[in-house]
Amino acid sequence: MKYSEFAQYYKKNISRPNGRHFALSFALYSVIAISFIIDYFVPGIIILLFPFIIVPFLFTIHLANVRAMMDSNFKRGLYRNFLAGYQEKIFHTYQPIGTLLRGILVFFVSLFVESIILSLISPLFPAVQSFMTDLESIIQTSGFASASAYLNTNWNVIRPLAMVLYLIAFLVTTIYIIIRTLIRGFFINYALGLTVLSSSQVKMEIASPYATFKKIHYAILFRELLLPFLTFIIFFAGGALLSYFRFPDDLKLAFTLGMIFGLLPSVFFIYRLYTVSDVLYDIFFRNNANYFLNVITRDANSLLSRPDIDGEMKKRIEIYLITLKTQVGLSLKKEDSNTSKE
Numbered sequence: 001m002k003y004s005e006f007a008q009y010y011k012k013n014i015s016r017p018n019g020r021h022f023a024l025s026f027a028l029y030s031v032i033a034i035s036f037i038i039d040y041f042v043p044g045i046i047i048l049l050f051p052f053i054i055v056p057f058l059f060t061i062h063l064a065n066v067r068a069m070m071d072s073n074f075k076r077g078l079y080r081n082f083l084a085g086y087q088e089k090i091f092h093t094y095q096p097i098g099t100l101l102r103g104i105l106v107f108f109v110s111l112f113v114e115s116i117i118l119s120l121i122s123p124l125f126p127a128v129q130s131f132m133t134d135l136e137s138i139i140q141t142s143g144f145a146s147a148s149a150y151l152n153t154n155w156n157v158i159r160p161l162a163m164v165l166y167l168i169a170f171l172v173t174t175i176y177i178i179i180r181t182l183i184r185g186f187f188i189n190y191a192l193g194l195t196v197l198s199s200s201q202v203k204m205e206i207a208s209p210y211a212t213f214k215k216i217h218y219a220i221l222f223r224e225l226l227l228p229f230l231t232f233i234i235f236f237a238g239g240a241l242l243s244y245f246r247f248p249d250d251l252k253l254a255f256t257l258g259m260i261f262g263l264l265p266s267v268f269f270i271y272r273l274y275t276v277s278d279v280l281y282d283i284f285f286r287n288n289a290n291y292f293l294n295v296i297t298r299d300a301n302s303l304l305s306r307p308d309i310d311g312e313m314k315k316r317i318e319i320y321l322i323t324l325k326t327q328v329g330l331s332l333k334k335e336d337s338n339t340s341k342e
Contacts, residue, residue, distance in 0.1 A: 052086075103176055107170070
């Protein structure tokens with residue numbers, strides 16, 4: 001699929017954002033910004049806030065934006081969907097713990113790559129090269145205690161460069177976490193089905209058809225992310241520099257202000273990114289309509305045969321199946337019609 005075809009499909013099927021969509025986006029930004037502020041005062045707590053507060057709220061805003069909950073029970077619907085974010089199939093489909101662990105690995109790999117680059121370009125910075133040579137000599141002759149004292153005494157020599165290296169590593173890690181969370185959000189659409197029983201089932205059933213769609217998914221998503229990430233990097237750098245000139249020794253504050261400033265423009269992109277993900281999933285589902293119809297029908301029959309399923313749930317599943325079969329039938333007819341025209 002060409003990007004122009006995707007853009008046309010998106011324009012035809014997605015309405016323009018309104019005031020409520022921007023309000024929801026700002027609410028999501030506020031939750032993330034407050035989480036980083038809390039992490040500044042309680043270092044490391046972001047590791048808990050991300051999977052247990054931020055990700056469920058991401059899911060809540062996803063449903064609110066895409067499904068346009070505009071009725072009188074809007075606030076109650078937000079709270080209900082936030083709690084639903086803790087369900088096993090939703091929580092594990094997002095994979096927040098795995099994303100964090102991979103993010104930590106990305107951070108240290110980034111620092112390692114930066115250290116190699118620094119060793120290669122250090123001759124261009126005589127003061128830094130002299131510092132590194134002296135530090136290495138002290139470690140070999142006097143041990144780490146003396147090296148630590150030397151580092152503290154001469155920290156001003158290396159401080160600006162060290163802060164830049166750490167901030168770049170933090171930035172790369174954050175970008176990785178954002179991308180992976182958005183990609184996982186694509187699979188949430190399938191996990192929302194009434195007949196999907198578990199997160200492992202989501203992974204198993206979607207793996208085969210997604211293998212051929214993955215290239216299209218990544219190509220369009222990364223193109224859509226180009227402008228948001230460009231603004232994120234510019235605003236992140238602005239926030240970090242503002243902190244550095246005012247509080248040059250506070251690396252954590254530089255990162256915190258960088259994130260608060262960097263994520264601010266996301267208020268204007270969140271709705272677009274959510275809906276792009278949903279439109280891509282819609283195209284993916286339509287391209288594999290018969291496969292998913294068979295799989296979901298099988299799941300539904302398995303679920304209906306369970307004795308612990310009450311009558312109301314059975315009725316919802318039956319209605320869901322009828323609706324799904326109708327949608328798949330219309331989709332296939334539409335594709336046949338478009339093919340015959342071509």
